Amino acid sequence: MARWGMVIDLDRCTGCQACVIACKAENNVPAVGAKEAVRGRIISWMQVLTEVEDHDHPGEQMRFVPRPCLQCDDPPCTKVCPVYATYRNPEGIVAQIYARCIGCRFCMAACPYNAKYFNWHRYQKEGPGQNPDVSVRPKGVVEKCTFCHHRLQHARERALAEGREVAPGEYVPACAEACPARAIIFGDLSDPGSEVSRLAQSRRAFRLLEELGTKPKVIYLTEGEGRG
Amino acid sequence: MADRADTRDAVLLAPIELTGRGFYLTVGLLSLLILWGAIAYWTQFDEGLGVTGLHQPVSWGFYVTNFVFFIGISHAGTLISAILRLSKAEWRRPITRMAEVITVMVLFIGAGQILVDLGRPDRMLNIIRYGRYQSPLLWDATSISAYLTASIVYLYIPMIPDIAILRDRVGKRKLLYTVLALGWQGTEHQQKVLNRAIAIMAVLVIPIAVSVHSVVSFVFSMTLQPMWHSTIFGPYFVVGAIFSGIAALIVAMVAFRKAYGLHGYLKPIHFRYLGQLLLVMALLWFYFTFAEYLTGYYGAEPEEMKVFQAKFSGPFWPFFWGMVLTNLIIPILCLVRLGRRTIGKVLIASLSVTVGMWLERFIIVVPTLSNPRLPFGEGIYWPTWVEWGELAGSFALFALFYVLFTKLFPVISIWEIREGREVGLKEVEERLLTYLPDTAEPRHAEPERGW
Numbered sequence: 001m002a003r004w005g006m007v008i009d010l011d012r013c014t015g016c017q018a019c020v021i022a023c024k025a026e027n028n029v030p031a032v033g034a035k036e037a038v039r040g041r042i043i044s045w046m047q048v049l050t051e052v053e054d055h056d057h058p059g060e061q062m063r064f065v066p067r068p069c070l071q072c073d074d075p076p077c078t079k080v081c082p083v084y085a086t087y088r089n090p091e092g093i094v095a096q097i098y099a100r101c102i103g104c105r106f107c108m109a110a111c112p113y114n115a116k117y118f119n120w121h122r123y124q125k126e127g128p129g130q131n132p133d134v135s136v137r138p139k140g141v142v143e144k145c146t147f148c149h150h151r152l153q154h155a156r157e158r159a160l161a162e163g164r165e166v167a168p169g170e171y172v173p174a175c176a177e178a179c180p181a182r183a184i185i186f187g188d189l190s191d192p193g194s195e196v197s198r199l200a201q202s203r204r205a206f207r208l209l210e211e212l213g214t215k216p217k218v219i220y221l222t223e224g225e226g227r228g
Numbered sequence: 229m230a231d232r233a234d235t236r237d238a239v240l241l242a243p244i245e246l247t248g249r250g251f252y253l254t255v256g257l258l259s260l261l262i263l264w265g266a267i268a269y270w271t272q273f274d275e276g277l278g279v280t281g282l283h284q285p286v287s288w289g290f291y292v293t294n295f296v297f298f299i300g301i302s303h304a305g306t307l308i309s310a311i312l313r314l315s316k317a318e319w320r321r322p323i324t325r326m327a328e329v330i331t332v333m334v335l336f337i338g339a340g341q342i343l344v345d346l347g348r349p350d351r352m353l354n355i356i357r358y359g360r361y362q363s364p365l366l367w368d369a370t371s372i373s374a375y376l377t378a379s380i381v382y383l384y385i386p387m388i389p390d391i392a393i394l395r396d397r398v399g400k401r402k403l404l405y406t407v408l409a410l411g412w413q414g415t416e417h418q419q420k421v422l423n424r425a426i427a428i429m430a431v432l433v434i435p436i437a438v439s440v441h442s443v444v445s446f447v448f449s450m451t452l453q454p455m456w457h458s459t460i461f462g463p464y465f466v467v468g469a470i471f472s473g474i475a476a477l478i479v480a481m482v483a484f485r486k487a488y489g490l491h492g493y494l495k496p497i498h499f500r501y502l503g504q505l506l507l508v509m510a511l512l513w514f515y516f517t518f519a520e521y522l523t524g525y526y527g528a529e530p531e532e533m534k535v536f537q538a539k540f541s542g543p544f545w546p547f548f549w550g551m552v553l554t555n556l557i558i559p560i561l562c563l564v565r566l567g568r569r570t571i572g573k574v575l576i577a578s579l580s581v582t583v584g585m586w587l588e589r590f591i592i593v594v595p596t597l598s599n600p601r602l603p604f605g606e607g608i609y610w611p612t613w614v615e616w617g618e619l620a621g622s623f624a625l626f627a628l629f630y631v632l633f634t635k636l637f638p639v640i641s642i643w644e645i646r647e648g649r650e651v652g653l654k655e656v657e658e659r660l661l662t663y664l665p666d667t668a669e670p671r672h673a674e675p676e677r678g679w
Contacts (some may be wrong), residue, residue, distance in 0.1 A: 040283030040607055051603045067602065076452055083351075083358040102354050103277070103347015106365055108379040110451040114285050114600050118347065120278030130280040139276040140347030209601060212452050 003092045004147055004177065005189035007069060007199040008066055011224050012183035015064035019046050022178030023068075026148060028121035028130045030137075043117040045069065046175050063223075066184065069094060069115040069145035070208060070216030075176035077107035077116060086142070092189075092198040092217055093147050100137075101141040108142060112209055113216075116144045148173035168194060189217060237645060243488050244398055247635065249469045250487065254631055257404045258624040265621015266387050268614040269344060277347055286597045290615040291345035292479030294622060295588040297472070298375065299372065299444055300465070304473030305331030306379050307437045308505075310430040318656060319501055322493040325641045328383040333629040334476075335376045342368075346620055349478050363451050367443040375433075375440045382429040388412050388422065389643040401636075441469040441556065453596050454531040456475045464516045464590045470583035471509040471555075478502050478578035480630065482571060484639055493640050496570040503574040508561040514556050517588075531601050538595045543608055547591050554584030571676060 023029065023046040032041050046068045053061040075094050078086050085101040088094050105221075108116040122139035130136065133150040138144050155171040168187060176184040187196035199205065204221040267340035272279050282289050305327035312320035330540040343349050359366050392412035395405035412418060445465035448456040458464075478499065486496045524532045598607040633639070 036278070039281075040285075040605075041278065049603050080363050080365070080451065082360055082363040082369075084360050085354075085358075092604075099352055100351070100358060101348065102351045104342070104345065104365060104448070105347065107362065108284075108287040109597060110454070111454055112601050114602060114604055117284060118287060119276065121276040139278075142347075165238070194331040202569070214452075 001091055001190070002188040003190040003217065004069070004093075004152075004171075005187070005196050005200065005219065006071075006147070007185045007196050007205070007219045007221060009065070009183045009199070009221040009228055010065065011204075011221060012181040013048075013066060014181050014183075015048055016180065017048055018178045018180055019066055019175035019184060020044055020153070021047060022174040023145070026131055026134070026174035027146075028124070028134045028136050029143075030119075031041050032121075032123055036120070036123075041118075042120075043123070043143070045115075045117070045143070052094060053077050053115070061227045065208075065220070066175070067113060067115065068147075068173075068209070068218060070214070070218040071145075071147060073215035073217060074111045074213060076112060078143075080106045082106065091152075093149055094144075095146060095149065096142060096144055098135060098137050098141045099141065101142040102144065105142065112212055112214065116142050117204075123143065146209045149194070236640050239489060239492070240640050240642050240645075241394070241397065242390060243634055244394065244636065244638065245400075251631070251635070255628065258628040258631070261620045261624030262628065263337075263621075264617045267622065268621065272344075272614055273349070273403070277353060279612060281609055281611045281615060283305045283607060283609075285600045285604060286594060286609040287674075288593055288597060288617060289609050290347070290590075290611050291341050293586065293590045293593050294619060295338055295345070296444055296465070298334050298341060298587045298622065298626075300381070300441060300469035300472045300585065300589070301476045302331045302334045302338060302375070302473065303437055303441060303466070303469040304477040305329065306375075306382055306433045307470055308474060308477065310382070310433050313426065313430045316659070318652055319498055321644045321652075322640045323477070323481065323498060323502075324386070324491075324644070325383075326378035326385075326480055326639055328379065328554075329478060329630060329633055329639070330473070330476060331379045331384050332376070333633070335372065336629070337626045339372055339376070346424065364443060366445040367446060371436070371440045371443045375436050378429065378433045378436050382426075382433050384408075385422065385425050385429060386641060386644070387637060389414060390638050390641060391644055394637070404524030407438070407551075423483055423672055438466055441465045448592065448596075453595050454529070454599070454601070455535040456592075458520060458523075460516060460520055461526075464520060467509065467512050467516050468585055468588060469566065471513045472581060474502060474506050474509060475578040475585070478506065478574055479582065482575045484634065488634070488639070494513075494643070498576045499571045500566045503563050503566050503570065503577065505576070506577060507559060510556060510559040510563070510581070535595050538599055542595075543598075544591060544595045547587050551584050551587040551591055554580040555588060556584075559672035 024031070024044070026168070027045060029045055031042050036042075046066060049065040049067050051063040051065065053063055054056070065072060071092060071094050073088070073092060075086075075088055078088055078094060081087070082104065083100055083102055085097045086094065086107050103118070105118055106120060108114075117139050119139045119141055124136055126136050131150075151173065152171045155166045159166045170190070172180075172186050178188040185195050185199060187194040189197055189200060191197060191216075193210075198219065200219045202221055204224075206222060207216045207217050207219055238420040280289065283563035309320065309324035309327040313324065343352060346352060355366070355369055359369075361367075388408075388410055389412055392414065393407050395402070395409045398405070445461035448457050449461035452459060481494055481499070481502075484490060521536070521665065524536050538544050558580040559577040562573040562580075566573060594609055598609060600607075
């Protein structure tokens with residue numbers, strides 16, 4: 001069985017936020033509006049975190065860390081869900097069942113990466129221009145990045161109709177597809193020949209907050225040797 | 229003899245028989261606060277939790293604080309009354325009922341906070357349909373329902389003889405009292421069964437109460453978050469719960485003493501003993517707090533330190549130092565010397581601790597969430613009128629439940645007071661004699677063999 005994973009090369013990331021926008025368009029992530037944004041209610045399944053490297057001269061050197069859901073193999077969020085509304089599926093994707101979630105936000109409190117988002121209001125209704133493959137979330141439930149799971153289902157259906165296996169590269173999330181710098185590489189970590197597997201073995205590879213033992217399947221590559 | 233006792237304890241039945249202007253005034257005032265809470269909740273139900281001040285990353289705020297706080301208050305009752313009963317403390321008699329009522333009433337309010345906090349209260353029953361026992365929230369649900377059940381039974385059983393008195397003496401609500409009295413006649417056999425049942429429940433309810441606030445703390449300590457992931461959270465929360473419970477009990481005692489003229493029953497000595505207990509708990513609470521914070525500070529893990537600094541000198545300093553002031557300094561100043569103006573001093577200390585323990589719960593819940601590990605913007609949390617309304621409404625609803633209870637049932641156990649006069653006095657004397665060296669057959673001061 002496949003183990004879907006992602007490698008993000010920080011050396012290539014320019015902080016352009018194309019992945020953020022592509023994700024929002026793909027997954028019907030609501031635009032909450034300026035008023036809500038100021039109150040800290042932005043929903044952004046893929047978020048580009050910025051770190052100021054040199055605190056004496058802020059803005060001179062920035063570090064960009066695109067952060068989707070890290071799809072932990074040992075996720076702190078699924079453990080605490082009281083109703084199985086979030087769980088890790090056999091292929092390692094951490095799923096969220098919007099129709100079951102009771103909105104207790106325990107998973108948000110438990111996620112050390114703050115990758116989960118809450119629908120504080122009913123931010124959108126179903127309407128034209130949305131992606132019909134992704135359900136629109138009602139108010140009061142938690143949502144998050146699913147590695148564009150609906151794309152996997154599409155790829156599977158296509159392969160099944162044509163009587164073959166899903167080919168490598170056939171299933172790619174919107175963020176990886178949109179990245180102009182090719183900083184986001186997606187694929188099957190269980191296939192040793194895949195590009196993600198190869199990059200995940202790189203000496204530059206690291207995981208966010210690795211010490212917490214959450215075993216994320218999003219692997220980062222540090223900036224080049226010159227940066228240490 | 230029964231008649232004489234009846235006239236003696238008439239003041240305990242007075243609130244049930246007569247209703248004055250003060251009652252309507254109180255109910256009116258409380259209803260206004262409850263109305264504010266109801267409007268707040270309706271607004272939130274209609275528009276979503278967005279009407280509160282919650283956001284990313286502070287996704288838990290007032291409601292979870294209230295939950296921990298109210299469930300903590302519930303430890304007043306059962307635990308104190310059970311421990312006093314088991315340790316045969318004779319001064320418990322006018323106190324136990326009040327304490328047990330607090331527990332039952334406040335548990336409803338505490339459990340209600342979780343419902344208020346849910347984004348989808350309509351799906352509440354999913355907790356039963358799809359319940360998942362790995363989640364500490366399920367532990368809470370289990371433990372709190374067990375506690376609520378046990379507390380109701382533990383409140384009800386010692387009330388049976390009093391309900392029988394009401395059935396025989398009060399003209400109103402005959403049917404209710406007849407049914408609830410379960411045919412109590414006060415025979416020797418009935419009394420024996422009753423005492424046995426009370427003793428069993430008193431033993432049973434203590435471990436349940438300890439489990440309740442332990443699993444409430446596990447909601448926080450089972451996560452990996454800085455300053456939540458701590459091994460002492462279970463006992464720390466239980467100590468804080470008993471601490472705040474005693475304070476709430478004292479406030480209720482002072483209020484009803486004044487409202488119903490119970491000066492003859494709740495004497496300064498009762499307040500002094502409870503005040504001393506409160507002082508001991510204040511010191512114990514400080515010990516746990518000190519151990520918890522010193523460990524975090526000395527280890528100086530960067531993530532822990534971020535939260536520590538936020539509490540100690542950062543944006544949460546007024547809450548943190550307010551907590552130290554109200555939970556430690558004021559109680560110590562009030563309670564070390566209780567010789568004169570006992571009740572006033574104990575009341576001030578208790579009100580202070582009630583505020584302080586709420587601050588303590590707040591300072592545990594919010595600063596951790598507002599300091600995420602990854603470089604997000606820091607989240608400062610400001611509640612809106614909705615959360616304030618819920619808070620006011622919750623307190624008012626609790627008070628209203630309590631007041632209504634006192635209009636239906638005596639707030640001090642009549643039969644236990646009588647038992648104290650008739651049986652307790654003699655029993656204590658006999659018991660005391662068994663503690664002392666035998667004087668019946670004075671033995672010669674002959675050293676035993678081998679010495």
